Amino acid sequence: MTYKTLEPLADLYDAMDNTWSKVATGYHFKCNGCDDNCCKSLFFHHTYIEKAYLLHGFNVLDQDKKEKILVKAKNYCEKTFPQSPEIKSLKIYCPVNEDGRCLLYPYRPMVCRLHGLPHELSKPGFKPVKGTGCEAGLFNDKTYIEFDRTPFYQQMAQIEMTFRQVVLNKTGKIKETVAQMLLSQ
Numbered sequence: 788m789t790y791k792t793l794e795p796l797a798d799l800y801d802a803m804d805n806t807w808s809k810v811a812t813g814y815h816f817k818c819n820g821c822d823d824n825c826c827k828s829l830f831f832h833h834t835y836i837e838k839a840y841l842l843h844g845f846n847v848l849d850q851d852k853k854e855k856i857l858v859k860a861k862n863y864c865e866k867t868f869p870q871s872p873e874i875k876s877l878k879i880y881c882p883v884n885e886d887g888r889c890l891l892y893p894y895r896p897m898v899c900r901l902h903g904l905p906h907e908l909s910k911p912g913f914k915p916v917k918g919t920g921c922e923a924g925l926f927n928d929k930t931y932i933e934f935d936r937t938p939f940y941q942q943m944a945q946i947e948m949t950f951r952q953v954v955l956n957k958t959g960k961i962k963e964t965v966a967q968m969l970l971s972q
Contacts, residue, residue, distance in 0.1 A: 792954055793840050795946045803900045810904050813932045814924060818903055821923040825902045826884045829867065831962045834943060836950040837896045838961065838968045844894025845969060846882075852890065856882050857884055860966035867964070882966050885964035894967070897943060906934040 811817065826852065845853060859882035860930065866877055883891045889899070905920040915935075920926040951957045 791877050791904075792950070793836065793875060794844060795949075796840050797834050799939065799942050799946060800897075800900060801941075803897065806934070806939075807904060809902060809933050810934045814904070814926065814929055816904070816924045817951065818923070821921070824880075824887075825921065826881045826887075826889065827878040829874070829964065830898045832896045832898060832968065833961055834897075834947045834950075835955055835957065835961055836947050838956075838963065839950070841891060841965065841968055842972050844891045845972075855910065856890065857969060859967045863964070863966040864970060865890075867966070881964075882969065885947070897939065901936055901939065904934055905931055906936050907972060908936070909937045933962075 807932055845856070848856070859880075863879055863882050866879060867872060881889070883889055903924065905924075905926045906918045907915040908918075909915045913927045
């Protein structure tokens with residue numbers, strides 16, 4: 788798979804990052820990590836193209852770094868997905884986090900990119916769902932700045948549909964953490 792195949796996603800990620808930065812600037816918010824760090828959240832990712840993009844970034848790393856990440860990914864999965872049907876959110880750092888920084892930051896999935904700020908998401912036939920943002924931003928005392936994630940989700944759905952049909956010839960679903968994505972390659 789070539790980077791050209793992943794280019795529509797890279798463009799969408801740029802748009803997400805630019806919008807997130809503008810809204811964050813409006814709030815005078817800068818993410819510096821916190822005790823309730825989103826890198827410790829149990830996030831599932833649902834697109835094959837994001838998995839391909841993340842793995843593309845992973846494969847750019849040197850072999851030593853990749854091996855260390857894979858050990859952490861295995862440990863993460865063993866603790867989070869024990870042999871029982873119960874999934875545990877244990878607030879374990881994502882395996883690509885090193886010293887509070889994401890080693891695959893330019894390749895991180897949409898959930899990681901859009902997290903933290905107050906936002907809204909509209910589904911056809913329903914009232915918009917509003918998210919309050921992370922606790923570190925102290926957003927409750929601030930006037931809401933419009934951040935509608937809907938167009939990003941719609942564009943992601945189109946990019947994913949094309950990727951599945953043209954590149955993968957797949958129709959199945961995906962629901963994996965970053966750790967699971969890295970271990971399944």
